[in-house]
Amino acid sequence: MRLFEAIDVHADGLKRAALTTGPLARVPNCPKWTVHDLVTHIAFVHGFAIGLAVNRPVKPAPPQDWDDVLGWWDGQRLALREALSHDPAAPAFSPYPGFESTVGDWTRRMAHETAIHRLDAESALDDVPRTRFSPEFANDGIDEFLTYLTPRLGNKADVRVTTPERTWTVGEPGAEVAGAADDVYRALWGRPHQASVTGDLAPLAAP
Numbered sequence: 001m002r003l004f005e006a007i008d009v010h011a012d013g014l015k016r017a018a019l020t021t022g023p024l025a026r027v028p029n030c031p032k033w034t035v036h037d038l039v040t041h042i043a044f045v046h047g048f049a050i051g052l053a054v055n056r057p058v059k060p061a062p063p064q065d066w067d068d069v070l071g072w073w074d075g076q077r078l079a080l081r082e083a084l085s086h087d088p089a090a091p092a093f094s095p096y097p098g099f100e101s102t103v104g105d106w107t108r109r110m111a112h113e114t115a116i117h118r119l120d121a122e123s124a125l126d127d128v129p130r131t132r133f134s135p136e137f138a139n140d141g142i143d144e145f146l147t148y149l150t151p152r153l154g155n156k157a158d159v160r161v162t163t164p165e166r167t168w169t170v171g172e173p174g175a176e177v178a179g180a181a182d183d184v185y186r187a188l189w190g191r192p193h194q195a196s197v198t199g200d201l202a203p204l205a206a207p
Contacts (some may be wrong), residue, residue: 003111004084006137010114011077013131014042015070017121023066029123029191036066042117043073046080046110052093053083053106080110096152105148112141116189123192138181139165145188145204146170156203161188175199 023036030038040062047060060076062069088104115133122129133141142161146168150157158171163181177187179195186193190205 003107003140004081006111007080007084007107007114008077010111010118011042011046014039014114014118014121015073017118017125018070021121021124025124027120027124029120033120035121035124036069038117038120039066039073040069042114043069043076045113046073047076049106049110050076050079050083052095052101053080053086053103055091055093057093057095084110099152108140108144108148111137112144115141116191119186119191133182133185135163135165135181138185139163141185142166142168142181142188145185150204155205159199159201159204173199175201175204177201 018035018039021035023034023039025035027033027035027038033041043062044060047062048058051057051060063072084103084107086103088102088107090103092101092103092106094101115137119131122131142163143166146157146159146161150170156171158174159168160170160173160176161168161184162176162178163184165181176198177184177195179187179193183193183195187195187197187201188204190201
């Protein structure tokens with residue numbers, strides 16, 4: 001699955017779960033959030049990414065009403081698709097001082113941001129589906145987390161990460177994560193997983 005297509009696939013999965021649970025359901029993966037909070041967050045992120053991809057950063061303001069924010073998000077998804085349809089190598093705005101970004105970087109970032117939050121929305125369902133990410137997608141997400149997102153957030157990474165397909169060594173490893181790519185991907189994002197973890201992953205924590 002191409003990363004551009006993955007944004008829609010995982011946004012559709014997130015929305016299906018949100019419509020099933022309703023806005024007031026709690027999100028076990030993110031205990032401080034309701035589903036309404038989660039949808040507002042992803043709608044904001046997609047809207048924010050539009051401005052970054054076209055080099056006109058703005059801070060979007062999603063509406064507060066549940067039906068309104070769902071409709072607003074639909075519009076942002078269409079605009080995001082258009083913004084990311086340009087040359088992946090084209091320069092894009094970077095909110096991270098000292099780091100450059102491209103349209104392709106934001107496509108990748110939105111694919112994985114949306115995939116992780118799809119898991120969050122599905123965690124609120126009474127019957128949680130057994131969503132699994134392909135090794136190709138999950139390994140890409142691990143790489144994006146360790147080599148793109150972590151340094152831009154200024155997080156200290158001293159970890160060795162191993163999947164059947166790849167190994168990453170960042171810094172002087174004080175922690176190790178190993179397992180199927182899908183589980184390692186979830187572990188790095190602090191979501192329920194079955195990976196083997198030794199040491200402290202807290203310094204890697206992403207928002």
